Amino acid sequence: MSPAYPSLFFLCFLCLFSAIKSDELQVLLDIKTALQKSNTNVFNSWDARNPICKFPGITCDARNSVKEIELSNQNLTGALPLKSICQLPSLDRLSLGFNSLYGTITNDLNSCTKLQYLDLGNNFFTGPFPDISSLSQLQHLYLNQSGFGGAFPWKSLTNLTNLVTVSVGDNQFDPTPFPAELLSLKNLSWLYLANCSIQGTIPESIGDLTELVNLELSDNNLSGEIPWQISKLEKLWQLELYNNSLTGRLPVGLRNLTNLENFDASMNYLEGDLSELRFLTNLVSIQLYENELSGEVPAEFGEFKKLVNLSLYTNKLTGTLPSTLGSWANFDFIDVSENNLTGPIPPDMCKKGTMRGLLMLQNNLTGEIPATYANCVTLERFRVSKNSLSGTVPGGIWGLPNVNIIDIQMNQFEGPMTADIGKAKALGQLFIGNNRLSGEVPEELSQATSLVSIQLNDNQFAGNIPEKIGDLKQLSSLHLEKNMFSGQIPDSLGSCTSLSDLNMADNSLSGAIPSSLGDLPTLNSLNISGNRLSGQIPDSLSSLKLSLLDLSDNRLTGRIPQSLSIEAYNGSFAGNPGLCSETIGSFRRCSPKSGVSSSVRTIILCFAVGSLVLLLAIAGYMHLKKKEKDHERSLKEESWDVKSFHVLTFSEDDILDSIKQENLIGKGGSGNVYKVALANGKELAVKHIWNTDSSSRKRSISTAPILGKRGQKSKEFDAEVQTLSSIRHVNVVKLYCSITSEDSSLLVYEYLPNGSLWDRLHTSQKMELDWQTRYEIALGAAKGLEYLHHGCDRPVIHRDVKSSNILLDEFFKPRIADFGLAKIVQANGGKDSTHVIAGTHGYIAPEYGYTYKVNEKSDVYSFGVVLMELISGKRPIEPEYGDNRDIVDWVSSKLKNKESVLSIVDSRIPESFKEDAIKVLRIAILCTARVAAMRPTMRSVVQMLEDAEPCKLVSIVVSKEAANKRKDPEMFNQDP
Structure with a gap:
């Protein structure tokens, strides 16, 4: 070979190498272009001036060819140019998880034949995932929570014998039995198949996957027993089987899994004892709640050196808890509630000073609270x-400085509440009712300013109610009934502007009813019966919209205000012989004082007062007009930012010109609502919300009466805009745009002329709704909630479902509205939780007070209450239900026989439709099951409502026996 040939060959190689580098650069630039809308800095240095191996997120091999693309968690958005990506000849790792990528994944992926690692999880792709049988070198596959649906290509995994990780859970795949193709992958160590529609039984051959370290099959439709062959997986570190329909005992041989640290088989139908777990000394977390397990908690649990989490609530466990339980490791949490446990509380679970939760309610525990927990900060x-x-x-x-709930109610505790309560700065709920506690309530209670709910009822507390209780600005529920309180009702209660439920019945309170109670904008229930209150009923109470009012058995005198003399408050004033009324027949009629001189004095007084009122009205009118002009001029001076979510047929000025007093149609906790009539005849509703930052406000405080309460913007506004701007559904209210300034914000909605369902059912303007209309409202509202829970990229939890938040258009078609409390479920799969009870009295699911967890099933409960309203025509809270009882309790008390059940149905519904109403009542009862897991999904609710369409005559009578079959024994005996 001549010397020229090697040089020529080398030159050709360089040309080829240069061409390859040029091609790879172009591929990376294609990725940058496709994802150019991403909110990220990662692509800033991706350009031809820099070597591709220096690009952030890119790793090259020894030949400087792209080997890895690592761009997970980079806020990427857009569709993947897979055809380009798979032209990278050396690419063996493609990691794009935890972004906002969308679109479909095509068969172009099969060209990435050298891939060993593929992560597309936690994105927003659509459509099915393609066959990947050509990716024979693949070892790790991550597709969890990526948005894929349809049929998954399980068969294509058969050839991928190198697979070590298969993580494809949290996707809406078509239902399928356990994929047999996976059982041939003997190298699997990580198998995540949670929440991907797997049904049937767990195959016995699961025991052949002996390399498994992690096995997660939760949130599926698995049934049958846990196969004993699972005990052959001796390398298992984690076993997750929760929320299925598994039955039988924990399998014999489970004791062989001595490496197991995390075991969760909660929310199944497992029975038998826990003896197989006695030998698993490495357990860190044991989660077996909501099963039918029995027997004692093994004494060996008290010697587990790593145990930090034990959740066994809602089972049938008996016996005592090990005295040394939780005393070894950094113990975190115990919940053994709703069992039949006896004996004392183990004293040393906070020995290491790390414990966050101690929950043992509803057992038969005895003894005192160990003093050690007084130091568990x-x-x-x-x-x-x-x-x-x-x-x-x-x-x-x-x-305790971090405690957010103290719940010791229904025990036999004695002694006082100490002044230490003032140090509980995080305390949101204080439940200490039904004990023998005594002494005065310390003034320091008013320093626990995070309190939302206080229940001190049925104790022996005496003395005055703390005068500074009005400092508790977040307080929504206050129960002091059945104690020995004396003195006056503190006037400062009028400052508790979040208060919705107030009960001070059966004490020895005296003096007048404070007129300040009429200033409570959200008060829903007021019971101050059985005291020694005197004087007149304040006219200010007339402004309240109460579901329950009870002033009976006091010493009140004078006229019952006309606006309170309505049928809904029958019995509310009994036992006050000094009262009189013009309309309530059981009271004496009010009569004017006799005598000519008295009449003359009355006329003169009325004339003087009338003149003064007239002068004040004129002055007020002139002042109001001036404020309106100032306000309108101020609005026009603001700099506004308009974000449209639909095609708009109006301008910013059209909206701003209409924010005036004469267009005001409603007020709420988060802002005022105005009706806007456009020149083209279209009508809109505009909610005006103030921003939180007071330092940025430019307007004079004199505009507040027109614009509503300030300081309420950010959370409600952000939640409503974030939720509604992305939603398109016929049964969810349409948000046209948001208009924001530095000082306030406007939300522009479609206008619904028939108001709310609450108005139509309960107010003085209520109108007859035939059963067909009621049914269609129920079905439409259910479809709206179904879309929120199942039709969005991430589930949207409304958190305040009630009849007043279901609006009706001109054809009585319903719209779900008011998303001020809505939260979108986080992309990591965790549900939002809050320390403030969101929602409205009478609609709140029982788990709010039990776990603080807010999820879709809490919305389902509230919707069940709405169904009961539609069926019965009654409010969620009525005096006839009794103390601390609501419509769910009332319905439960009626489920005795067919006649009693039929009496629930609104008398305005014709006899021919009552059987149809009972079918819907059955759905309402399922929705309001006490145990959240027993409630159906909204998807199932829609299906059941469609099956219950009028004229499909199927008579259904709900009984206690039927409820028991739903594994919900307390459904008809709910505690207040």
């Missing part, structure tokens, strides 16, 4: 209600 939840505990509460318990 990490505790966030302390719940031991409904036991037989006694003694005094250690003083430090009251003042």
